[in-house]
Amino acid sequence: MTRSRNSVTIRDVAKKAGVSVATVSRYLNHTGPVSHAVSERLKTVMTELNYVPHAAARNLATHKSFTVGLLLSDIGGDFFAPLLRGIEDTLAEHGYDLLISSTRRPQRWRGKQLPVGPHNTDGILGFADSLDETHLHQLAERHFPVVLIHRTPPADLLVPSVTVENKAAARAITSHLIEVHHRRRILFLQGPPEQEDSYWRETGYRQALSDHGLTLDPALVRRGDFEQQVAYEAILQAHREGVVFDAVFTGDDEAAVGTLAALQKLHLAVPEEISVVGFDDQRMAPYLTPPLTTVRAPTELVGHYAAQRLLELIQGGAVEELLTLLPTEIIIRRSCGCSPS
Amino acid sequence: MTRSRNSVTIRDVAKKAGVSVATVSRYLNHTGPVSHAVSERLKTVMTELNYVPHAAARNLATHKSFTVGLLLSDIGGDFFAPLLRGIEDTLAEHGYDLLISSTRRPQRWRGKQLPVGPHNTDGILGFADSLDETHLHQLAERHFPVVLIHRTPPADLLVPSVTVENKAAARAITSHLIEVHHRRRILFLQGPPEQEDSYWRETGYRQALSDHGLTLDPALVRRGDFEQQVAYEAILQAHREGVVFDAVFTGDDEAAVGTLAALQKLHLAVPEEISVVGFDDQRMAPYLTPPLTTVRAPTELVGHYAAQRLLELIQGGAVEELLTLLPTEIIIRRSCGCSPS
DNA sequence: GTCTATAATGTAACCGGTTACACGTAACCG
């Protein structure tokens, strides 16, 4: 918006074309009849002058910005690339822009004003814990469109959310380890505490154990934080403590990377001695050694649907489906002990 | 900006606090003296009313948006995650927002109006070929701040650009294959034609060959497009044609993934029979089988410096350094034939 | 004790669009 002093405005166009600003505006927005002769004249005048309408002025007048905000907890992870693409694609299709803000540390905006909001955008997408309850309530009060991603909203708020099926998949992949590979002592690596995905995955894991009459040894549940380094340390630590395990459900694929590295360092063969499975099916998963058995989360689709829902909300639609739960799928590779072609 | 009808404005605040709008504005922006008593009053009134200044109105009045635009050719690749983080981090530090637009197909905006520009933002970052020469000239005419990423600007424009050192690194890694591993027939996979990085990498490759008195067999230069699938096909095709090679410089790490897959399918052992090296050191590189010898490109830093330069430009600084060339570094792993610890 | 500089505040124009309303003209109808 750094328009130089003498930038060309709608009035310049109007004057040069010999019409009123209202006519120019109508021509621009197809918001009223404009004679063919005038249309032609305006078209040429506008290219001659290289006129581009000023977004802020338009936003101010119309109360619409055609922009949506995205709040992330950590941009830059491999996880976000597909999410971003899904979001951006969908928004672009509908002529909306995307404003991004990353909160490096969790809950960064607590008590402060959000970097995106009603003053800024027509709606916001909030990933996981990037939006705290206070803000969520404030936004709801103003009836501001919000869609949550990988997080279910507080029960008292009618905020749509889009995420993937975690529990059943976690249960299934754990069962796979038990039934097919006869694992009995399966270590589980938890994600960050605020991360809801982790909670459901752990629930699925626990259910699978009890389904098969296995009792859970608390020593087998540890923090991996969905991070390579943390998972790496966790595995070494467990080993150091003398905890015995024959499989690891790493919580997500990032942690799987760290886990594989740790096991290699400990000279524990995967999958012969220890089975390893992850969650997400990030891009690197097939290329790990051994290729990682994991659960495929349709992250790009999550982005797509989240954007979709938000646009519906913005365009005045009601919230017809509160929770969009996208199906996940077990991807069998080598690290669990299977030998796929 | 979907403010509901009766949203709270600066005048509401002024009235409730019993002062004029000018005073409120001065208080908000610390742009003039405000008595302590009034300051206190305003603070409480503003929290009571939950007042947030409207961005568009402010932008309109000040001709500043504190937003920069980013044009990408393809969001969603692993390459962009660190780039984005570098950019977003730096911008956030200086209170700027980031507006993202991805052009799925190259040159998407040719002839059309850019999705970001002077009407929108205070400056833009253009990755590779996302900005064509016409737009570049138009922007330059308006003296609009632009910084290019992984692309050198047309010679007649004073547009700063930030990229990584390609040629010397490509030359060095190729020399490594020749000198250390005694490779003689090194296949090179080119990136997309518009991609300048690819050009420089190929130049370095050719220099290394001639440095060592090797002549280039044109059959050894093929298209990999920096994409797994394309590289995969290229390798199979070369093999089908009976082209003999003892090493592959894959152009980038994406293509290296495809290359490794193709060689495995052909039962050609890496690195025993064929050495493979990439470029970028993407996150998956250490986890490939075998771990990939490559060149580390400091992509997050590229984002950081690009944002930095742009902010300098926006804040009126002159272009002191036209080309920021970040150093790269060879990362020796296993795929070239070395055996690092 | 007057003069001047400074602090604190208010008034109103302005940024560049949109749009409600008014107006004139031509077409259409019975």
Next chain:
DNA sequence: CGGTTACGTGTAACCGGTTACATTATAGAC
């Protein structure tokens, strides 16, 4: 042929901030 309707256009208020300029009160200088 008068009356209604639709079309094409213009005038001016408005969106919610910023800011130049004017104004008053207060303190310090001489």
